[in-house]
Amino acid sequence: MMTRRNTIVMLMCVELMMNAVNLTLVALSRSLNAMNGQMIVFFVLAIAAAEVSVGLAIIINMFRQRKTIDPDEMTSLQG
Amino acid sequence: MVTHRNPVYGAMGLVMSFLSVAGFYLLLSAPFLAAVQVIIYAGSIMTLFIFVIMLMDLGKDKLEKKNFQWNSAVAALLGFVMLLQLLVITNIGLMPGKMDSWTPEKIKAVTHTRAIAQVLYTDYLYPFEIISFILVAALVGAIILGKKKV
Numbered sequence: 001m002m003t004r005r006n007t008i009v010m011l012m013c014v015e016l017m018m019n020a021v022n023l024t025l026v027a028l029s030r031s032l033n034a035m036n037g038q039m040i041v042f043f044v045l046a047i048a049a050a051e052v053s054v055g056l057a058i059i060i061n062m063f064r065q066r067k068t069i070d071p072d073e074m075t076s077l078q079g
Numbered sequence: 080m081v082t083h084r085n086p087v088y089g090a091m092g093l094v095m096s097f098l099s100v101a102g103f104y105l106l107l108s109a110p111f112l113a114a115v116q117v118i119i120y121a122g123s124i125m126t127l128f129i130f131v132i133m134l135m136d137l138g139k140d141k142l143e144k145k146n147f148q149w150n151s152a153v154a155a156l157l158g159f160v161m162l163l164q165l166l167v168i169t170n171i172g173l174m175p176g177k178m179d180s181w182t183p184e185k186i187k188a189v190t191h192t193r194a195i196a197q198v199l200y201t202d203y204l205y206p207f208e209i210i211s212f213i214l215v216a217a218l219v220g221a222i223i224l225g226k227k228k229v
Binding site: 008051056 | 086090107115206224
């Protein structure tokens with residue numbers, strides 16, 4: 001088992017999982033002759049773009065203040 | 080993509096996997112979604128990622144080896160249960176019947192872009208408006224978070 005210490009790579013992995021779900025939605029909407037799945041994929045794409053922009057802005061702020069993007073270093077709330 | 084220690088290699092692998100998902104969309108007769116996937120994911124989102132990686136100049140990532148952990152075992156078990164469910168549903172015939180009349184031939188006849196537009200601006204009008212509000216909120220939020228002095 002391996003663990004990651006990089007917030008950017010964690011965000012990229014979230015994108016990868018979202019893509020997997022999108023692929024199943026498109027495949028099922030093709031097999032059921034429906035358009036609903038593709039609509040959901042459309043909205044997921046928009047949400048992903050919003051999520052990535054805000055997430056990367058947060059990561060940049062994190063790096064400016066702490067000089068690291070290790071999520072385990074963020075312990076000022078004693079988490 | 081997940082196993083590389085250098086985040087830039089990971090980003091390149093992610094671009095490749097996005098492009099291949101776009102190829103899957105083409106095979107599933109959804110060419111508009113394939114184009115959107117290439118433009119938004121492989122174009123803009125990956126540009127953002129690579130810009131941020133370049134801004135930070137992190138060097139190599141540390142990969143920690145860990146011993147056996149219970150949460151990964153539970154995750155593997157849940158994934159296996161999901162796979163079994165999918166196999167059972169598709170083999171026993173529990174799949175619901177055809178939900179709508181958007182056969183691939185019909186989509187090809189009216190072109191996929193027009194088919195998406197017809198559904199998007201009639202049945203999904205309110206989600207469409209809400210998504211535009213969310214995008215504006217994300218835009219403003221990213222600008223405020225990215226300013227020099229917060």
